Amino acid sequence: MIVSVSHRSVYRYDAPLRLAVQSLRLTPSHFDGQKVLSWEISVEGGTRGGAFRDGAGDWIESWSVRGPADRVEVAATGTVDTTDLAGMLRGHRETVHPLVYLRETPATMIDTALADLAAGAARGATSPLDTCHALSNAVRAAIAYRPGVTGAHTSAAEALALGEGVCQDHAHALIAAARSLDIPGRYVSGYLLADQDGKEHEAAHAWAELWVGELGWIGFDPANACCPNDLYIRIGSGFSAQDAAPIRGIASGPGAEALDVTVAVTAGQQ
Amino acid sequence: MSMAPAFFNEMFDDNGIRPHYAKLGDWTQHMPAELRQMKQAEAEALFRRIGITFAVYGEGGDPDRLIPFDMFPRVFTQPEWRRLERGIKQRAKALNAFLVDVYGRGEIIRAGRIPARLIYGNEAYEKAVTGFVPPKGVYSHIVGIDLVRTGPDDFFVLEDNCRTPSGVSYMLENREIMMRMFPALFRENRIEPVDAYSTILRRTLASVAPAKCESDPTVVILTPGHYNSAYYEHSFLADLMGVELVEPADLFVEGGFVWMRTTEGPQKVDVIYRRIDDAYLDPLCFRPDSMLGVPGLMDVYRSGGVTIASAPGAGVADDKAVYTFVPDMIRFYLGEEPILQNVPTWQCAKADDLKYVLDHLGELVVKEVHGSGGYGMLVGPKSTEDQIAYFRTRIEEDPDNYIAQPTLSLSTCPSFVEEGIAPRHVDLRPYCLVGEKIELVPGGLTRVALREGSLVVNSSQGGGVKDTWVLAE
Numbered sequence: 001m002i003v004s005v006s007h008r009s010v011y012r013y014d015a016p017l018r019l020a021v022q023s024l025r026l027t028p029s030h031f032d033g034q035k036v037l038s039w040e041i042s043v044e045g046g047t048r049g050g051a052f053r054d055g056a057g058d059w060i061e062s063w064s065v066r067g068p069a070d071r072v073e074v075a076a077t078g079t080v081d082t083t084d085l086a087g088m089l090r091g092h093r094e095t096v097h098p099l100v101y102l103r104e105t106p107a108t109m110i111d112t113a114l115a116d117l118a119a120g121a122a123r124g125a126t127s128p129l130d131t132c133h134a135l136s137n138a139v140r141a142a143i144a145y146r147p148g149v150t151g152a153h154t155s156a157a158e159a160l161a162l163g164e165g166v167c168q169d170h171a172h173a174l175i176a177a178a179r180s181l182d183i184p185g186r187y188v189s190g191y192l193l194a195d196q197d198g199k200e201h202e203a204a205h206a207w208a209e210l211w212v213g214e215l216g217w218i219g220f221d222p223a224n225a226c227c228p229n230d231l232y233i234r235i236g237s238g239f240s241a242q243d244a245a246p247i248r249g250i251a252s253g254p255g256a257e258a259l260d261v262t263v264a265v266t267a268g269q270q
Numbered sequence: 271m272s273m274a275p276a277f278f279n280e281m282f283d284d285n286g287i288r289p290h291y292a293k294l295g296d297w298t299q300h301m302p303a304e305l306r307q308m309k310q311a312e313a314e315a316l317f318r319r320i321g322i323t324f325a326v327y328g329e330g331g332d333p334d335r336l337i338p339f340d341m342f343p344r345v346f347t348q349p350e351w352r353r354l355e356r357g358i359k360q361r362a363k364a365l366n367a368f369l370v371d372v373y374g375r376g377e378i379i380r381a382g383r384i385p386a387r388l389i390y391g392n393e394a395y396e397k398a399v400t401g402f403v404p405p406k407g408v409y410s411h412i413v414g415i416d417l418v419r420t421g422p423d424d425f426f427v428l429e430d431n432c433r434t435p436s437g438v439s440y441m442l443e444n445r446e447i448m449m450r451m452f453p454a455l456f457r458e459n460r461i462e463p464v465d466a467y468s469t470i471l472r473r474t475l476a477s478v479a480p481a482k483c484e485s486d487p488t489v490v491i492l493t494p495g496h497y498n499s500a501y502y503e504h505s506f507l508a509d510l511m512g513v514e515l516v517e518p519a520d521l522f523v524e525g526g527f528v529w530m531r532t533t534e535g536p537q538k539v540d541v542i543y544r545r546i547d548d549a550y551l552d553p554l555c556f557r558p559d560s561m562l563g564v565p566g567l568m569d570v571y572r573s574g575g576v577t578i579a580s581a582p583g584a585g586v587a588d589d590k591a592v593y594t595f596v597p598d599m600i601r602f603y604l605g606e607e608p609i610l611q612n613v614p615t616w617q618c619a620k621a622d623d624l625k626y627v628l629d630h631l632g633e634l635v636v637k638e639v640h641g642s643g644g645y646g647m648l649v650g651p652k653s654t655e656d657q658i659a660y661f662r663t664r665i666e667e668d669p670d671n672y673i674a675q676p677t678l679s680l681s682t683c684p685s686f687v688e689e690g691i692a693p694r695h696v697d698l699r700p701y702c703l704v705g706e707k708i709e710l711v712p713g714g715l716t717r718v719a720l721r722e723g724s725l726v727v728n729s730s731q732g733g734g735v736k737d738t739w740v741l742a743e
Contacts, residue, residue, distance in 0.1 A: 021523050021566040023554040049526040050573025055400025062569035064524045095401035099390035248554045250565040
């Protein structure tokens with residue numbers, strides 16, 4: 001499927017910034033399920049710095065904006081040809097060993113409730129893949145989709161206690177639940193073509209990948225109770241939302257920052 | 271001089287003074303107590319004047335306190351040193367080969383020589399640098415290897431320091447002050463100089479400049495700032511090398527390079543000798559809550575615009591649990607037998623080892639895997655029942671966090687103490703420099719446990735320092 005993306009982030013400052021530096025993980029991954037037809041990143045008034053593919057296979061670009069400036073606009077636009085691989089990350093080149101993703105982060109700490117959820121879900125599972133599906137379903141059942149109740153720093157344990165959250169919370173909870181069973185898991189940032197089924201979705205999306213032995217990394221999207229298919233565009237991964245963030249930046253200056261994000265994901269060429 | 275027979279005395283054997291200490295024997299003969307006290311006071315005044323105070327990193331303590339300086343030098347013969355030198359270089363080479371490997375294909379793990387989880391699950395393993403090979407394949411450019419001696423030819427490696435080992439300023443200042451106070455000693459003894467250290471360090475750092483650097487590389491030392499306990503050493507080394515000492519706020523990233531703010535405008539920086547922990551290098555890559563750090567630095571590093579020494583992630587090689595595998599690394603990467611031995615180590619993470627350790631706490635030294643500075647450490651034979659019971663509980667609660675080693679009979683070297691001259695236990699930290707070449711100045715930092723009977727040489731625990739001589743042939 002041909003999917004087009006236009007992702008704009010506008011940072012506004014109430015006092016001029018001196019220098020903004022950004023690390024952008026904002027380019028679709030290379031693997032058998034995605035072929036990038038065109039992709040462009042631009043930062044208004046910015047200078048492009050180093051660019052490289054990291055050990056996890058993500059393309060990283062560094063940008064800086066020298067002040068004085070009162071806004072920074074980051075835009076990523078392009079078109080990707082996607083194929084449904086039922087969540088499999090086939091043909092993705094990376095050097096990070098899966099065991100690295102057993103690391104605990106503040107967002108993915110395991111508490112008793114998460115461990116119980118995982119143990120309950122795994123009971124009766126007939127294969128490692130089956131276990132992962134069961135975990136994803138259990139997370140979906142335990143955390144209802146509801147925007148606005150959780151925030152950027154809500155942990156998996158807190159979201160589970162609330163019983164509500166968004167895709168970030170689902171992904172964190174799935175990673176923590178998997179790790180409680182010694183299954184490596186990681187956070188994935190990307191986009192979702194949302195207007196196909198008429199339901200409410202987030203266009204800038206996140207899900208989790210779990211390591212399923214010989215099958216490698218497989219994506220699970222608890223928020224939509226499925227594995228990523230050709231409606232998904234994968235951008236990059238990390239231990240948590242913070243580690244996998246498409247944009248990590250710091251502006252120096254006295255001003256307070258306000259962020260405005262618009263993401264449009266559409267079928268076909270733009 | 272009386273000596274418990276169990277300890278190897280580096281100056282005396284059964285026949286009296288060893289030949290390489292003979293001139294020091296004469297020297298002390300002709301030093302009355304009053305002169306010694308006067309000289310000791312002079313040494314202290316000199317140390318205080320140059321501003322070198324209690325500052326061995328990670329040890330804490332009163333920042334304005336002097337580390338006691340013991341004027342009695344420690345002496346190595348040329349053959350002794352040559353063997354140590356070969357052993358240290360061998361180890362530094364293997365540690366670097368290991369780091370390139372575990373951030374690359376992980377051959378040593380695939381070969382089943384080191385458990386995968388020990389490395390990939392290690393806190394010090396940095397996902398952010400996997401797949402990246404730093405210039406010349408060097409991760410640890412300054413390797414501090416802590417050695418102890420138990421007999422004429424018996425040296426053991428206590429631990430490796432692959433990140434930013436401190437203390438080299440003491441090696442240099444101890445020599446400087448001894449030469450100032452006792453010039454005659456240096457005429458009578460042919461002592462290998464150590465003052466080339468800063469030149470070699472500078473050359474080593476320049477040799478690992480990134481490929482994108484097309485001219486004479488600009489090297490800087492990055493310090494967290496003057497409140498850091500090792501700040502003296504940072505500024506001392508910058509002075510000696512003739513390079514800028516910078517704080518994170520003096521650097522910024524633009525256009526794929528790192529720049530230093532100067533009065534004449536921004537200047538490109540090619541090699542950063544950082545004395546800041548990984549976690550505080552770059553808030554965009556590591557801790558976002560860190561106010562320290564240079565935003566974007568890691569992107570420049572990973573795209574080949576700057577070299578960071580030691581490389582981020584180097585710490586996985588000096589973890590105390592990884593330590594036990596260094597002899598295997600030497601065999602695996604170099605196809606050689608280790609010249610310097612490890613201290614036998616029990617890992618409490620292993621059930622059999624744990625049982626042995628808990629059954630023998632009274633005779634072992636127990637250390638925390640991530641501890642440093644002599645804290646979080648139990649010296650069994652020197653501990654009370656209560657201290658042992660306390661450690662037993664801590665080990666049982668978190669066995670993975672502890673290793674144990676036999677209580678070594680550390681060698682002694684004569685030292686000046688209240689009552690005159692007495693043997694005190696010593697260790698040695700040489701500083702091996704790794705760049706295009708692997709180099710080592712003939713010497714190191716000798717730490718001495720000045721408390722009678724003490725085996726703990728850390729300055730926070732009553733340790734002092736000595737000048738360390740390697741005699742020319």
